[in-house]
Amino acid sequence: MGVQVAAADARWCGVLGHVAGKPHAGRWIGRSGMKQMTDDGGATSFGFLTAIDSPMHGLFGGYLVVDALGRPLEFHCTAPVKVTRAQQILYGPTLHGHLHGQQIGGALLAESEAKPAVVLIDSDAMLHVRPHTKLPVAIVRPVDAEPVAAGFTVGAAHVSPHPTDAAHGESLRERLAELAAAVDLREPFERIRAAIEEAQRH
Numbered sequence: 001m002g003v004q005v006a007a008a009d010a011r012w013c014g015v016l017g018h019v020a021g022k023p024h025a026g027r028w029i030g031r032s033g034m035k036q037m038t039d040d041g042g043a044t045s046f047g048f049l050t051a052i053d054s055p056m057h058g059l060f061g062g063y064l065v066v067d068a069l070g071r072p073l074e075f076h077c078t079a080p081v082k083v084t085r086a087q088q089i090l091y092g093p094t095l096h097g098h099l100h101g102q103q104i105g106g107a108l109l110a111e112s113e114a115k116p117a118v119v120l121i122d123s124d125a126m127l128h129v130r131p132h133t134k135l136p137v138a139i140v141r142p143v144d145a146e147p148v149a150a151g152f153t154v155g156a157a158h159v160s161p162h163p164t165d166a167a168h169g170e171s172l173r174e175r176l177a178e179l180a181a182a183v184d185l186r187e188p189f190e191r192i193r194a195a196i197e198e199a200q201r202h
Contacts, residue, residue: 044068046179047116047135048188049126051104052196058082061104062192065114070183076111077196078104101128109133117175120159122189127162136165138172140185155180 048064058080065074138161151160
């Protein structure tokens with residue numbers, strides 16, 4: 001079965017407003033007829049989390065959960081977050097981490113029903129999400145990126161677990177190798193960006 005729309009007004013995530021100071025996430029929840037099982041009996045899934053800065057609209061967050069074949073299971077995105085001058089002054093150097101880690105990343109992960117094997121990110125800023133989730137987090141970079149942090153190579157991507165999750169590196173490598181056989185680990189981030197760009201047109 002294909003990806004289903006969770007709500008009629010959330011076909012594209014769009015601008016859905018804010019609830020209790022957090023971005024309200026529009027979402028799709030898909031159901032797959034075939035599920036691969038993990039050791040604990042759950043379906044193997046992988047999360048992809050990123051933020052897109054739009055000069056016109058503000059900072060969007062997007063979170064895509066895929067199965068072991070790279071097919072979408074869930075998609076969530078935030079309303080745009082616009083930073084005021086007062087926030088810049090009051091948060092100071094902590095603003096960057098607050099926006100990516102708590103207000104965007106933490107809110108999106110809290111909305112999700114999935115418990116993926118790992119949450120993959122594509123920017124250092126999103127590393128700030130780790131204190132706001134129990135899930136392991138790892139950053140994905142091109143193999144030829146400089147400098148390359150400690151980690152491992154899977155397909156065309158270099159994966160660096162968050163320092164908190166470094167001890168789980170070998171387990172993560174094994175699980176990601178299966179996904180990398182189906183899709184480039186960098187490609188789902190492009191899907192998120194394309195979906196958010198499409199949302200801005202509606």
